[in-house]
Amino acid sequence: MNKPSIPKGTRDFSPLEMRRRNYIFDVIKKTFEGYGFNQIETPSMENLSSLTGKYGDEGDRLIFKVLNRGDKFLKAVKSVDASTSSLAALEQSLCNEGLRYDLTVPFARYVVQYQNELTFPFKRFQIQPVWRADRPQKGRYREFFQCDADIIGSDSLLNEIDFIQIISTVFNSLKINNVVIKLNNRKILSAIAELTGQPDKIIDITVAIDKLDKIGEDAVIKELIDKGLNNSSISFIKPLLSLKGDNSLILKELKKVLSSSKVGVKGVDELEFLVNYFLKYPLKDSALQLDMTLARGLNYYTGAIFEVVVDGAGIGSVSGGGRYDDLTGVFGLKNISGVGISFGADRIYDVMIENNLFPDFKKMSTQLLIVNQDVDPFELNNLANKFRLNEVVTELYPDQSKLKKQLKYANGIAVPFVLFCTDIGTELQLELKDMNSGNQEVLGFSSIVNKLKNI
Amino acid sequence: MNKPSIPKGTRDFSPLEMRRRNYIFDVIKKTFEGYGFNQIETPSMENLSSLTGKYGDEGDRLIFKVLNRGDKFLKAVKSVDASTSSLAALEQSLCNEGLRYDLTVPFARYVVQYQNELTFPFKRFQIQPVWRADRPQKGRYREFFQCDADIIGSDSLLNEIDFIQIISTVFNSLKINNVVIKLNNRKILSAIAELTGQPDKIIDITVAIDKLDKIGEDAVIKELIDKGLNNSSISFIKPLLSLKGDNSLILKELKKVLSSSKVGVKGVDELEFLVNYFLKYPLKDSALQLDMTLARGLNYYTGAIFEVVVDGAGIGSVSGGGRYDDLTGVFGLKNISGVGISFGADRIYDVMIENNLFPDFKKMSTQLLIVNQDVDPFELNNLANKFRLNEVVTELYPDQSKLKKQLKYANGIAVPFVLFCTDIGTELQLELKDMNSGNQEVLGFSSIVNKLKNI
Numbered sequence: 086m087n088k089p090s091i092p093k094g095t096r097d098f099s100p101l102e103m104r105r106r107n108y109i110f111d112v113i114k115k116t117f118e119g120y121g122f123n124q125i126e127t128p129s130m131e132n133l134s135s136l137t138g139k140y141g142d143e144g145d146r147l148i149f150k151v152l153n154r155g156d157k158f159l160k161a162v163k164s165v166d167a168s169t170s171s172l173a174a175l176e177q178s179l180c181n182e183g184l185r186y187d188l189t190v191p192f193a194r195y196v197v198q199y200q201n202e203l204t205f206p207f208k209r210f211q212i213q214p215v216w217r218a219d220r221p222q223k224g225r226y227r228e229f230f231q232c233d234a235d236i237i238g239s240d241s242l243l244n245e246i247d248f249i250q251i252i253s254t255v256f257n258s259l260k261i262n263n264v265v266i267k268l269n270n271r272k273i274l275s276a277i278a279e280l281t282g283q284p285d286k287i288i289d290i291t292v293a294i295d296k297l298d299k300i301g302e303d304a305v306i307k308e309l310i311d312k313g314l315n316n317s318s319i320s321f322i323k324p325l326l327s328l329k330g331d332n333s334l335i336l337k338e339l340k341k342v343l344s345s346s347k348v349g350v351k352g353v354d355e356l357e358f359l360v361n362y363f364l365k366y367p368l369k370d371s372a373l374q375l376d377m378t379l380a381r382g383l384n385y386y387t388g389a390i391f392e393v394v395v396d397g398a399g400i401g402s403v404s405g406g407g408r409y410d411d412l413t414g415v416f417g418l419k420n421i422s423g424v425g426i427s428f429g430a431d432r433i434y435d436v437m438i439e440n441n442l443f444p445d446f447k448k449m450s451t452q453l454l455i456v457n458q459d460v461d462p463f464e465l466n467n468l469a470n471k472f473r474l475n476e477v478v479t480e481l482y483p484d485q486s487k488l489k490k491q492l493k494y495a496n497g498i499a500v501p502f503v504l505f506c507t508d509i510g511t512e513l514q515l516e517l518k519d520m521n522s523g524n525q526e527v528l529g530f531s532s533i534v535n536k537l538k539n540i
Numbered sequence: 541m542n543k544p545s546i547p548k549g550t551r552d553f554s555p556l557e558m559r560r561r562n563y564i565f566d567v568i569k570k571t572f573e574g575y576g577f578n579q580i581e582t583p584s585m586e587n588l589s590s591l592t593g594k595y596g597d598e599g600d601r602l603i604f605k606v607l608n609r610g611d612k613f614l615k616a617v618k619s620v621d622a623s624t625s626s627l628a629a630l631e632q633s634l635c636n637e638g639l640r641y642d643l644t645v646p647f648a649r650y651v652v653q654y655q656n657e658l659t660f661p662f663k664r665f666q667i668q669p670v671w672r673a674d675r676p677q678k679g680r681y682r683e684f685f686q687c688d689a690d691i692i693g694s695d696s697l698l699n700e701i702d703f704i705q706i707i708s709t710v711f712n713s714l715k716i717n718n719v720v721i722k723l724n725n726r727k728i729l730s731a732i733a734e735l736t737g738q739p740d741k742i743i744d745i746t747v748a749i750d751k752l753d754k755i756g757e758d759a760v761i762k763e764l765i766d767k768g769l770n771n772s773s774i775s776f777i778k779p780l781l782s783l784k785g786d787n788s789l790i791l792k793e794l795k796k797v798l799s800s801s802k803v804g805v806k807g808v809d810e811l812e813f814l815v816n817y818f819l820k821y822p823l824k825d826s827a828l829q830l831d832m833t834l835a836r837g838l839n840y841y842t843g844a845i846f847e848v849v850v851d852g853a854g855i856g857s858v859s860g861g862g863r864y865d866d867l868t869g870v871f872g873l874k875n876i877s878g879v880g881i882s883f884g885a886d887r888i889y890d891v892m893i894e895n896n897l898f899p900d901f902k903k904m905s906t907q908l909l910i911v912n913q914d915v916d917p918f919e920l921n922n923l924a925n926k927f928r929l930n931e932v933v934t935e936l937y938p939d940q941s942k943l944k945k946q947l948k949y950a951n952g953i954a955v956p957f958v959l960f961c962t963d964i965g966t967e968l969q970l971e972l973k974d975m976n977s978g979n980q981e982v983l984g985f986s987s988i989v990n991k992l993k994n995i
């Protein structure tokens with residue numbers, strides 16, 4: 086028989102990996118909660134009608150579809166015309182449901198579905214897996230967790246301040262200190278396109294300049310020319326690409342360059358509001374950096390755009406988000422502005438491993454193993470329960486095996502302390518062995534509890 | 541546009557529902573951890589080859605299958621012969637993966653896959669959703685959570701004691717006090733079948749007597765006759781059906797009746813070991829009750845069988861489990877004994893709601909809402925952060941809206957305290973309003989923090 090395996094791009098998580106992952110999730114969750122965000126969960130499966138058409142053709146292709154059951158499937162498969170139908174049409178004839186592709190579209194669906202029960206502005210967070218039938222590669226999985234928070238129903242820029250603070254707090258709590266929060270505004274990008282005189286090229290412009298970090302200025306300019314940007318457009322855009330450094334100077338320059346665009350002035354005002362707040366109340370250990378090339382390729386953003394990188398980690402963004410004015414429009418609820426961010430737990434995990442930032446979690450969590458020999462196992466089991474009542478994670482070795490075997494187990498689970506018990510008539514004598522130092526001493530029950538509570 | 545919806549049998553969970561569900565999960569998790577069980581997670585999708593054939597034909601039918609992608613799907617759909625192939629064959633030609641149906645089979649797969657890295661006995665717990673394409677009805681969902689713990693690689697009955705204690709501790713912690721832990725042993729059922737002289741009828745016998753509670757003794761006897769049990773078999777089984785009450789008396793009777801069956805004597809010994817432990821160290825508030833009719837229909841059990849009911853709740857079992865000697869055999873790893881239990885979070889939730897056992901969770905978790913008026917919002921935002929640093933869940937209303945609108949929001953999220961701030965020159969004057977009593981008083985920052993920490 087072949088050794089069993091799991092589908093490509095999916096993962097099992099061992100006890101140690103779980104402890105580390107939960108550590109990240111707990112920090113993110115606690116931070117969201119501190120700001121009044123409340124957790125919701127949505128089903129893993131959504132109706133395909135809710136999912137398709139929201140992520141572009143490429144995204145639609147990557148949605149995992151779930152086969153219809155029984156008669157519905159049989160009927161459809163019998164009428165399939167594989168020779169003439171498109172892949173998408175064939176899939177849709179056999180499937181009504183799919184696995185969620187992100188947490189944003191299910192959230193939009195949720196808000197519209199329960200709009201009459203929710204109090205707006207509505208602040209929710211959600212930590213759940215999502216699925217994408219992407220080609221698996223290092224750091225890219227077919228099942229992975231997203232950690233999203235959104236506030237919907239308010240266009241106040243104080244919400245953007247909250248999210249910038251949340252990002253900073255999360256990374257500070259995780260001791261990832263060299264974090265740069267990049268900030269842009271979609272209105273700036275619109276103004277640039279408008280002022281080139283080629284406003285229809287906004288997508289081409291944002292897609293191209295978004296690549297500046299990766300491919301360099303010359304290649305960006307080449308791509309812009311290839312996309313049909315004319316000389317005067319290029320001359321307008323080129324100096325903006327090199328706007329770097331001090332936020333106040335960038336704002337000053339943008340004010341000058343975009344002054345004749347109404348939307349541009351609005352965008353600069355919005356950025357200035359945020360920059361001013363953090364000049365007055367600086368972030369701890371995180372840098373806020375305006376970056377006019379930041380676009381994040383997501384067409385639903387209408388205001389602020391965030392992206393977070395860990396300086397020197399070289400793994401792309403670990404968090405990102407932005408403001409959208411019509412996320413729920415696709416589900417029939419128009420003109421509700423919202424803003425949100427998402428943390429990429431897998432990349433954060435990799436950064437934490439790389440920089441040795443996790444607390445020293447044990448392979449297994451047991452603190453005390455009671456050796457099962459010489460004494461009535463009922464009595465030892467009762468002793469184990471007494472330790473548990475005192476919040477000591479305790480195991481009694483289940484069999485009266487040879488000591489060697491029991492100690493092999495102790496080493497296997499890397500338990501820090503082992504207890505030997507001897508029946509001395511009226512009570513049990515307890516001898517505690519520190520597995521790291523090898524020291525062994527006879528101690529009372531309370532002393533052992535105190536010792537173990539303080540490790 | 542139609543209001544969006546979610547697939548039949550799936551659920552969204554609101555903030556309040558999430559808090560209640562997490563409360564249950566946390567109690568279960570903490571209890572498992574206290575005994576040295578460690579959390580793992582497995583992927584939502586498993587290879588269909590890992591899932592099919594493990595749950596019987598009916599179970600196979602209920603597995604959600606995930607459509608293959610792209611060329612693989614296209615190729616298969618073109619060669620589909622819907623007229624001659626069975627439903628199962630058609631599904632398998634289009635799908636290689638399915639959503640997990642329970643946590644037990646993925647756990648068995650995990651143990652076999654990582655057998656060389658694990659230390660045995662291996663104690664794991666797992667809290668994840670599972671999916672079944674069952675007909676949805678009250679209390680039965682297509683996506684629901686299971687909370688499983690298993691110990692594999694030890695046949696010691698001390699493990700059974702641990703699980704009985706864990707069950708009792710979980711329900712005590714949840715304040716569900718009228719819990720009956722029913723206990724049987726598969727070896728008793730085998731012995732009964734053996735001693736009737738019709739050992740091949742063991743499945744028919746267990747299926748029939750398992751229904752005693754539901755359909756009554758007469759109907760069970762009728763079913764046994766229908767299944768071909770002869771008169772002498774019926775006469776042997778009938779008195780066993782009415783074995784009820786005191787565990788010691790039941791054991792005494794079983795010892796007598798099953799004395800000529802080797803497996804029967806072994807089964808009685810195992811039960812007696814457990815009964816004796818809990819006579820010496822009684823459970824708090826839970827009853828342990830031997831029940832010879834308990835079978836749980838799961839053929840992989842070989843020793844202890846547990847099932848937990850809440851007396852008077854009338855909703856079936858809230859937890860169950862048992863010992864199996866060959867769970868991993870289907871994946872090629874033979875002769876490893878294990879024992880495990882599963883908690884049904886959804887039914888426990890219903891019992892808690894019915895009996896009003898949840899703590900008084902708020903609709904939303906915000907403790908303090910700062911009214912946004914009169915004072916510079918930057919300063920108010922900074923004040924909100926100071927409260928957050930003191931672990932007070934704080935929101936600043938994001939807009940300088942009319943007071944009426946801000947208080948409507950306060951009521952909408954049911955926040956217990958609202959703060960009005962006035963700029964009195966050198967500092968802010970803080971006036972705290974208790975939204976329940978309506979009382980309003982001017983207080984210092986520290987007094988407010990202390991007041992809110994103690995609610």
